[in-house]
Amino acid sequence: MDMSGPGKLVCFSAGLDIKEYAEGYRLFELRRGTGTGREIKASLFFFLAMGMLFMLMLESFNIVKLPVCAIIFLICMYMCGYYIFFLPKRARQRGERIYESSGFLSLEYRYEFYREYFVMKNKNHIIKRYFTELSDCIETDEIFLLIGTNENRVTVIQKSFLDKETAEKLSFLLSKKTIKQYRDIRKK
Amino acid sequence: MDNKLNVSFLPTIEDYVYMRLERLGLKTSKEIRMFFRIIGIIGFMGGAAGFLNLRENIVQIICWILLMIAGLYMLSYYDIIRPSVERNRAVRFFNYNKRNICSKNIKLENGVLTAADELSSIRLTGESIYSIEETKNNIFIFYDIENFIYIPKRSITEKQKQLILEMK
Numbered sequence: 001m002d003m004s005g006p007g008k009l010v011c012f013s014a015g016l017d018i019k020e021y022a023e024g025y026r027l028f029e030l031r032r033g034t035g036t037g038r039e040i041k042a043s044l045f046f047f048l049a050m051g052m053l054f055m056l057m058l059e060s061f062n063i064v065k066l067p068v069c070a071i072i073f074l075i076c077m078y079m080c081g082y083y084i085f086f087l088p089k090r091a092r093q094r095g096e097r098i099y100e101s102s103g104f105l106s107l108e109y110r111y112e113f114y115r116e117y118f119v120m121k122n123k124n125h126i127i128k129r130y131f132t133e134l135s136d137c138i139e140t141d142e143i144f145l146l147i148g149t150n151e152n153r154v155t156v157i158q159k160s161f162l163d164k165e166t167a168e169k170l171s172f173l174l175s176k177k178t179i180k181q182y183r184d185i186r187k188k
Numbered sequence: 189m190d191n192k193l194n195v196s197f198l199p200t201i202e203d204y205v206y207m208r209l210e211r212l213g214l215k216t217s218k219e220i221r222m223f224f225r226i227i228g229i230i231g232f233m234g235g236a237a238g239f240l241n242l243r244e245n246i247v248q249i250i251c252w253i254l255l256m257i258a259g260l261y262m263l264s265y266y267d268i269i270r271p272s273v274e275r276n277r278a279v280r281f282f283n284y285n286k287r288n289i290c291s292k293n294i295k296l297e298n299g300v301l302t303a304a305d306e307l308s309s310i311r312l313t314g315e316s317i318y319s320i321e322e323t324k325n326n327i328f329i330f331y332d333i334e335n336f337i338y339i340p341k342r343s344i345t346e347k348q349k350q351l352i353l354e355m356k
Contacts, residue, residue, distance in 0.1 A: 055247050068238070068251035072258075094334075102332035103316035124311040133288065149285065 010113040010169050014161035016106065018099045024145045024156035025095025026088055031136055032147055035087050042083035049076035111157065113173055120155065129155070137178040139171060141186050146174075193296035193351050197343035199289055201282050203325075207338045208278040209271055210323040221266045231259025294339055296351055301329065303337045310337070312355075320356045327352055 029035045052073035056066055063070045099105050109120045117130040129148055136147040146155040159167050175182045197203075235255030243249050261269070282289065290306040301312045310331070318330040327349060330336045341349065 055251070058247060065244075066248065066251060068235070068255045069247075072251075072254065098332050098334045101318050102335070103318075104310075104331065124316070126309040128307045149281075149288075 008112050008114060009173055010166060011111060012162055012166050012170075013108055013110050014158055015108045016099075016156060016158050017160075018096055018106075020143050020158045020160075021099045021105055021156050022092045022095035023140070024143050025098065025154060026092040027138055027140070027145050028147055028154045029091035029094070030088060031138070032153075033091070035083075035091060038083040038087055042080045045076040045079040045083070049073050049080065052076065113170070127155075131177040134178050134181055137174050137182045139174070139182070139184045139186060144170065144174065193294065193344075193348050195339070195343050195348065196291055196293045197340060198291045199340070201279065203340045203342075204282045204289070205275055205278045206325040206340070208274055210326055211328065211336075211338075212270065212274050213323065214321055214328065216266060224262050224265055225267075228259045228261070228263025228265075231262060232256050233259070235259055294337070296355070299355070301352070301355060303329075312337075314355050317356050320353055322349075322353065329355075 030038065049072075052069045055069045056063070056073065059065050104122075104125050107122050107125075109122050109125075112119045112121075116132075117128055119126065119128045121127070129146070133148050134146055135149050136145070138145040138147075142159055144157040144159070146157070147153055148155070157170070162170065171184075175184070199207075232255075235252045235258075239249065239252035239256065242252070288307075292303065292305045295302040295304075299313060301317075303310050303312075312329065312331055316331055318332050321328040321330070325341055327339045327341065327344075328336045329339070329352070339352070344352075
């Protein structure tokens, strides 16, 4: 693909389904949102829980004597489980709620990719984003997820609306334009 | 003229910080804040009572102190800790992204609100607006549960504010 010159490099129209948007939002939350560093947080809580368990063990698990240890142990184990299991699920559910509450996400957008930026637009909404503004670009089997640093942070492009050639062109373009931020997590 | 609005503003650092803080305030319900405060008070006072009356060994002392710290943390989380962290983040973000912060234009005409800047443009009618919230320094116009346009109150008159609030 020749990427010289000022013209459009890739352009297409695409809609978005709720399942794909929810998956994109889940990945965004885990990468840049409340789920950032969840493994570290879960580990810290687990370590604290083990500390409390050790202290309980010193007192032969006499919960009456050390109620605080028992309570902190339970809270820490819950928080550990929350970060590992519940947080991704909640992120997906929040994505679904955002999609259902939005009057724009279900509409078809026209995407135009240029050398320095891309534009997505429909009758009522236009967004222009520079590639330098993107903090992450993640490609999965179903979607391209573009995470920005300013407003309108999450852009999800659903691959099922693209033909194979356009999807490959877009994949090549994004991998070149967002080298450090690009991640390909397709199942090989 | 009566049902029209046309304002422009360039967000300052104060606008941005107030927006982030007030958005944070909107995200959390009063009930959850009250719950945290109550649990914090109970935790702190329980820990203090235990520390003063039940100090058989070092393990118990550590536990009571941990409980007091946890109580203080919960008591101050939504009132002091979280706003401070958010304010610092907002200031850092604004200073880092100054060149991307551009002037915004808000127009309201015939029941259609148009918000535009150099990088984006959106047209909202009454049906496409999810909710409108008024806070101390800003008007937030949500077009879904997450995304919004904000207008600092300093850039609009009282009459213009009423026009926007009447959209929903």
